[in-house]
Amino acid sequence: MENVVELKNVAKKFKGFAVENINLEIKQGFVTGFMGENGAGKSTTIKMILNLLQPDAGEVKVFGLDYHSHEKAIKERIGFVYDGNVFFEGLNLKDIKRIVAPAYKRWDDDLFYKYIEQFELPLNKAIKTFSKGMQMKASLAIALSHHAELIILDEPTAGLDPIFRRELLDLLQELMVDGNRSIFFSTHITSDLDRIADYLAFIHKGELIFNQSVHEVAENYALVKGKLDLLDRDTEKAFVHIRRASTGFEALTDNSSEVKKTFGDRVVIERASLEDIMYYLKGGIHLG
Amino acid sequence: MVNLIRRDVILQKKYLLTYIPFIVFFIIMESHPALTFLVASIFIPFNAFAYDEKAETNILLNSLPYTRKEIIAARYLGAIVYMVLAIGLTSLALLAFGEPFTMKDIAIGNSLFLLFAALTFPLFYILKSGHTFTVVLLSFLILAGIGPQIVIFLAERLTAITDFIARFSVSTLYTGAGVIVMVIYALSWGFTAFIYQRKAF
Structure with missing residues (x-):
């Protein structure tokens, strides 16, 4: 191309x-x-x-x-x-x-x-x-x-x-x-x-x-929700930015297949809209 | 390139209607013909800067298929083109009013114009936009007003210089002055092109 x-x-x-x-x-x-x-x-x-x-x-x-x-x-x-x-x-x-x-x-x-x-x-x-x-x-x-x-x-x-x-x-x-x-x-x-x-x-x-x-972005980026105890120094590396609350975490990943492999059914994976991506990236780029 | 020069006329269509009365005003006021030639030449090229010093105009021109060298070349060549047109028009106006003038008046008026252009054109590209036009206009009016007096004043005091100048024949003096003006104009052109090449919009 x-x-x-x-x-x-x-x-x-x-x-x-x-x-x-x-x-x-x-x-x-x-x-x-x-x-x-x-x-x-x-x-x-x-x-x-x-x-x-x-x-x-x-x-x-x-x-x-x-x-x-x-x-x-x-x-x-x-x-x-x-x-x-x-x-x-x-x-x-x-x-x-x-x-x-x-x-x-x-x-x-x-x-x-x-x-x-x-x-x-x-x-x-x-x-x-x-x-x-x-x-x-x-x-x-x-x-x-x-x-x-x-x-x-x-x-x-x-x-x-x-x-x-x-x-x-x-x-x-x-x-x-x-x-x-x-x-x-x-x-x-x-x-x-x-x-x-x-x-x-x-x-x-x-x-x-x-x-x-657009296709790749939709495939790679995803919103991930789950319990806080799933996060540790290793698993955090899969995410671009993480927002923590007492009820659990919500995070953006740029490697959704990897997240699926690591966490399986223990997290909810949702499609990230472009707005989500911009919002999370603005929060800070994760250095992993 | 021709398009860039022609642009000034399209932009200033409306002002051009005031051009003739402007020249006529100077003739009626019985200004020195050389001054009338000078003022008539200045009209279009300097008006053009009122547009060209705006950032938007530079963004437009530089997005079109022109190089920066061409944009500056059009400025300097355009000034000469409009000067020649101004000579024609002013001569006709002077003839129509039965005012006598000589080739010497044309030569002096236009040498002064080229000198003034050479000294001020770069300012439009160096100074922050917005004020250059006013500054240049004011400095012109002041120079035109008190310039001749200053020269006469200096000529009376600095006899060494006048004696030196008086040694040359009149034709040598004019040719020499003409050549010097042209060299300054060319240097100014090169300098402005150099600055414009590095400008960010």
Whole structure:
């Protein structure tokens, strides 16, 4: 399977914050969800994928090419949607198109107008008069109109109402009918991922915790409940994080088959939702 | 690259309507033609920075298939392109008002413009965004207001320098000044490109 994006041992340091040792692969032809709480390093990672930030160490490859010698070729093939509006807010969509379109060799005017119609966007109104949802649709229309192979969205659903969030996710799914296309989007809303992601990457405090298919995540991660006397220094190693109460423990494991082997029927094993995983991982990474 | 330069006109469409009255104002006020040429040249390139110093604009431009070198090159080449257009327009306006002007006025006005651009463009990429535009605008107005007086004042006191300069012929002086300005402009370009290459957005 081909990777559209490969990050190898990537690190970037800021004052008071760092992402370290990021090894991330984004598979071609799939939707990869990039999850993590606010401030975990999602935007930093995305900016490095887009060369808005240059890593202090490590290697970033997009479509197998590096930015050093293929910057333009890479960006021709990427469509981007950011959290906030990056387009000149005083301009209307028609003028923004006049600025953005000539930058791309494969810009498709018909496609652009098709999306404008589909999203019901006004062409002659300044972007700043748009609602958050409309701004998102406008960015998306621009991102989709040059036949991009990789679409990168940074928190596209943040601040959108639930109905529109669903519409957006449906739309992203439609885009995937084209088998070559890949989508990478970051979010801290886990229900978005349940709906459309094929792969999940989870970042926590600047560190990539996992990068697996949805299937693997469901298989490996589980919530385990049982009596406190089952826990000792050895058995605890199977868990990522344990919450103890007088009535018993509840823990997250990233190796549910191992837990089954160790504890058998003495514990209850439940499917861990993405929210569970985020919640427990936030509680602290177990060093075992 | 041409698209990046053309972008300034699309962005400033509305301001362009005030462009002609702006030039006319300077002509009616009987400003020195060189100053009128200078002011007319400054209009578009410096207005453009009001947009370009915003972080969002840099995120947009750098996400599009442009290299950072091209973005800066468009700034410096664009300033020259708009300067040439400004020369044409201002000349027409001066002719229309029957105001006499010489090639020397054009040369002085534009050398001053290029010098001013060379010295201030890097500031937009070094300083924190938001204030550069105001700082540069104010410094321009102050310089334009008291600059000539300072030069005259210095020329009267520092006779050694004026004597030295007076030894050259007028044409040598102009050519020399022109070359120096162009060298400074090129250095400024290189310096800004170097800084922009390392910027994080």
